[in-house]
Amino acid sequence: MSQQENDDLIATQTEGYKVGQKKNIQELQQLDSNDESLNKWKASLGLDVAKVRFPENPQTVIVQALVLKADGHEIRMDVSTDEAVKRLQENPVVIKEGVDYTFKIEFVVQREMVTGLKFLQQIKRMGISVEKMEEMCGSYGPKYENQERTFPSSKAPSGMMARGTYSIKSKFVDDDNNIYLEWTWSMDIKKEWE
Known part of the structure; x- marks a missing residue:
C-alpha cells in the first residue's frame, strides 16, 4: 500500500513543478546584493536578519x-x-x-x-x-x-x-x-x- 493510500492528507503535486533549491537567509541576502531596490524588497520580506x-x-x-x-x-x-x-x-x-x-x-x-x-x-x-x-x-x-x-x-x-x-x-x-x-x-x- 502506498503512502497516498495510508494518508488522506497528502498535498497535491503540480505536474512538472520542481521545488527550487533551498537557500538560507545568508545566501538570499548575497543574491544581487548590489541592487538597492532588491535589497529593500528583501528587507520588507524579513530577509534582512x-x-x-x-x-x-x-x-x-x-x-x-x-x-x-x-x-x-x-x-x-x-x-x-x-x-x-x-x-x-x-x-x-x-x-x-x-x-x-x-x-x-x-x-x-x-x-x-x-x-x-x-x-x-x-x-x-x-x-x-x-x-x-x-x-x-x-x-x-x-x-x-x-x-x-x-x-x-x-x-x-x-x-x-x-x-x-x-x-x-x-x-x-x-x-x-x-x-x-x-x-x-x-x-x-x-x-x-x-
Missing part, C-alpha cells in the same frame, strides 16, 4: 492557533503546545447547523524563509469523508509577529441527519513536505449554539 521568536523550538514554522469564525462567534483553538492540542482533542468545538464558517490559521515563521505553506484538512463523519480542503498559504520570511491566513468560507451541514460529531484531521506543510503540525480534533454540529 534570521529572526527567532522561540529559540527553544528548532522548527521554522510554529503553528499558534486555528480560529473558527461563524455567525458572529469566534472560537480560538490553541495548538501551540502538545498539551493544548490534547485539550482540543478532548473537547469538541460546537457550532450551529447551517452557518457559514471560515478558518484562520495563525503561525510564526522563524530562522529561515519557508516556501509553499499549505493547510490541509479533512472532515469525516462516521469514518466517511464529507469535506476535504487544501489551501495554499504562500511563502513567508521570518518575523517576530504572528502571521495569519484566512480561508474561504464553508457551510455547515443542517438538518436532523447532519447533526452530530465530525472528526477532523488538520495538517500544515510546505513545498518540501515538512510537516509543521498535524493534529486531530472534533466538531459537534448542533441545532443551536451552546
Whole structure:
C-alpha cells in the first residue's frame, strides 16, 4: 500500500513543478546584493536578519492557533503546545447547523524563509469523508509577529441527519513536505449554539 493510500492528507503535486533549491537567509541576502531596490524588497520580506521568536523550538514554522469564525462567534483553538492540542482533542468545538464558517490559521515563521505553506484538512463523519480542503498559504520570511491566513468560507451541514460529531484531521506543510503540525480534533454540529 502506498503512502497516498495510508494518508488522506497528502498535498497535491503540480505536474512538472520542481521545488527550487533551498537557500538560507545568508545566501538570499548575497543574491544581487548590489541592487538597492532588491535589497529593500528583501528587507520588507524579513530577509534582512534570521529572526527567532522561540529559540527553544528548532522548527521554522510554529503553528499558534486555528480560529473558527461563524455567525458572529469566534472560537480560538490553541495548538501551540502538545498539551493544548490534547485539550482540543478532548473537547469538541460546537457550532450551529447551517452557518457559514471560515478558518484562520495563525503561525510564526522563524530562522529561515519557508516556501509553499499549505493547510490541509479533512472532515469525516462516521469514518466517511464529507469535506476535504487544501489551501495554499504562500511563502513567508521570518518575523517576530504572528502571521495569519484566512480561508474561504464553508457551510455547515443542517438538518436532523447532519447533526452530530465530525472528526477532523488538520495538517500544515510546505513545498518540501515538512510537516509543521498535524493534529486531530472534533466538531459537534448542533441545532443551536451552546
